[in-house]
Amino acid sequence: MDTEEFVIRQISVFSENKPGRLAAMARALQEEQVNILAFSIAEAGEFGVVRALVDQPDKAYKKLSGMGFVVSFTEVIGVKMRDEPGGLYEVARILGEAKINIEYSYAYSGKEMAVLILRVDNTREAIKQIRAHGGEMARIPSGPSPVKGR
Amino acid sequence: MFWEPKIETMPVEDLHRLQYRLLKSLVYRLYSFSEFYHRRMEDAGVHPDDIRVLADVKKLPFMFKRDLRDSYPDKIFTATPEELVRYHVSSGTTGKPTVVGYTANDLENWTVSLARALTSIGLTSRDVVQVSYGYGLFTGGLGLHYGAERIGATVIPASVGNTERQIELMQDLRATAIACTPSYLLHMGEVAEKMGISIPKDTQLRVGILGAEPWSERMRNRMQEWLGIRAYDIFGTSELSGPLFTECSAQKGFHVWGDFALTEIVDPETGEPVAPGEKGELTMTVLQKEALPIVRFRLGDVTEMDEGVCACGRTHPRVMRITGRVDDMLIIRGINVFPSQIEHALMSIPQVGKHFMIEVDRKMELDTLLVRVEVAPEAFSDKITDLMRLKAMVAGKLRSVLNVNADVELAEPGTLPRFEGKAKRVVDRRTL
Numbered sequence: 001m002d003t004e005e006f007v008i009r010q011i012s013v014f015s016e017n018k019p020g021r022l023a024a025m026a027r028a029l030q031e032e033q034v035n036i037l038a039f040s041i042a043e044a045g046e047f048g049v050v051r052a053l054v055d056q057p058d059k060a061y062k063k064l065s066g067m068g069f070v071v072s073f074t075e076v077i078g079v080k081m082r083d084e085p086g087g088l089y090e091v092a093r094i095l096g097e098a099k100i101n102i103e104y105s106y107a108y109s110g111k112e113m114a115v116l117i118l119r120v121d122n123t124r125e126a127i128k129q130i131r132a133h134g135g136e137m138a139r140i141p142s143g144p145s146p147v148k149g150r
Numbered sequence: 151m152f153w154e155p156k157i158e159t160m161p162v163e164d165l166h167r168l169q170y171r172l173l174k175s176l177v178y179r180l181y182s183f184s185e186f187y188h189r190r191m192e193d194a195g196v197h198p199d200d201i202r203v204l205a206d207v208k209k210l211p212f213m214f215k216r217d218l219r220d221s222y223p224d225k226i227f228t229a230t231p232e233e234l235v236r237y238h239v240s241s242g243t244t245g246k247p248t249v250v251g252y253t254a255n256d257l258e259n260w261t262v263s264l265a266r267a268l269t270s271i272g273l274t275s276r277d278v279v280q281v282s283y284g285y286g287l288f289t290g291g292l293g294l295h296y297g298a299e300r301i302g303a304t305v306i307p308a309s310v311g312n313t314e315r316q317i318e319l320m321q322d323l324r325a326t327a328i329a330c331t332p333s334y335l336l337h338m339g340e341v342a343e344k345m346g347i348s349i350p351k352d353t354q355l356r357v358g359i360l361g362a363e364p365w366s367e368r369m370r371n372r373m374q375e376w377l378g379i380r381a382y383d384i385f386g387t388s389e390l391s392g393p394l395f396t397e398c399s400a401q402k403g404f405h406v407w408g409d410f411a412l413t414e415i416v417d418p419e420t421g422e423p424v425a426p427g428e429k430g431e432l433t434m435t436v437l438q439k440e441a442l443p444i445v446r447f448r449l450g451d452v453t454e455m456d457e458g459v460c461a462c463g464r465t466h467p468r469v470m471r472i473t474g475r476v477d478d479m480l481i482i483r484g485i486n487v488f489p490s491q492i493e494h495a496l497m498s499i500p501q502v503g504k505h506f507m508i509e510v511d512r513k514m515e516l517d518t519l520l521v522r523v524e525v526a527p528e529a530f531s532d533k534i535t536d537l538m539r540l541k542a543m544v545a546g547k548l549r550s551v552l553n554v555n556a557d558v559e560l561a562e563p564g565t566l567p568r569f570e571g572k573a574k575r576v577v578d579r580r581t582l
Contacts, residue, residue, distance in 0.1 A: 010532075119532070
């Protein structure tokens, strides 16, 4: 199934909300020559979760967990967005009608166009629905899909 | 199995009557013959005639460890040199040493207390008891030695140290029980494994009588499983004579023989009795002690008491495992909170590690309690809602145990301080 090639492995890192934690992560990835393609921070008081799409997730995972960070892989998808009014509505409508819930999302401005990163409650069904309704999925190579996303 | 079935299973009302009679004669004796207690009672405005029911014990003044230290070496003793037959001296790790004197009756009561206790865990004259507590000024070795001999068991007076030889003796002399500290037994287990000896397979050991330092239910489970034994808690302090009480085969708290000691659990702040089943400071009056009388002695140990009749049939009250020291107690919005309660609650939540920090502050005249825990890597979810739910779950659990609201913060694993030995997990920033 070509659905699988659109499943992206995002790395998620638990981080205390204090100065220097992001710098420590970013420097570690630089040292490993890992490139960050997209990135977001969700914060909740004393802690936060850093989510990132990187070009070498396994290398990033190994490095960060070796430093004592709590890291996990999460499956997300990327949808290419038209840079015009109604672009987000189109994607949200398709998923809403298919009863697929968006858990969180952030955007990534790619070389050619903007990409909407989505964490949904049914990854594979979302890919199918978006493609069936004329949406275009972004292909972001992130190595083989993990056994099971959280 | 009972050592003295009539006494150990006597109806609770009869036991209370007996305790009252013993208390009454103790108070008269001390008022008449002890300068220390006479003065204490005068200062407290209480006369022996004021003790009319057992509950009147609370009219008597408390006694603290410092009272014993201040009367070094023997100022509180009420026995004559002719009556004294032995001294023990406590280690004095928390201050000046204290000296405990014994009359022949004191030694007899100590021995009988342990004979009852050892019988209650199923030991008999067929058993071989290896006593690996220190012999000497410390009460552990000699106390267990006489107790085990009294029930007719064969004693191996091994004392501490020379672990490899201890393991050989355990094997060759077919020891069925060992009395030592829990940490020494763990050490023995490790040494035995290095020697290629499996304690469950290659020895007859089936009982551990463990005490003289705090240990947990988790350690009990680990030792029972690993060493193939039943591990029993033993309690006592040198001031009370030495090790005196153990759990029975039900392993649900140690039986405090009511004819030897009157147990109270009091609020460490107010000195008032706590409600039944609530935690507080263990306070004991030794009803039959001649050389060094002990009345309402505040042990500084935090625990609770169960006065219900035990599954084993014994009617004497049970004191539960010691869970902390009064010195560690925090008062949050008027409620007593012990770090050990927090530790215990967290142990039952696998999603957070066993390390924690407690931060106490005062904001707008109100005490705040913050408990910081580490997220276990296996419990990490990328979704904020899951992590918030975990926090709420931990907070709910703490609330139900402590009866006071606690804020919870999640920390990265490995970031909270680790402690060698005595942990300093409390940061109290309140300024009064």
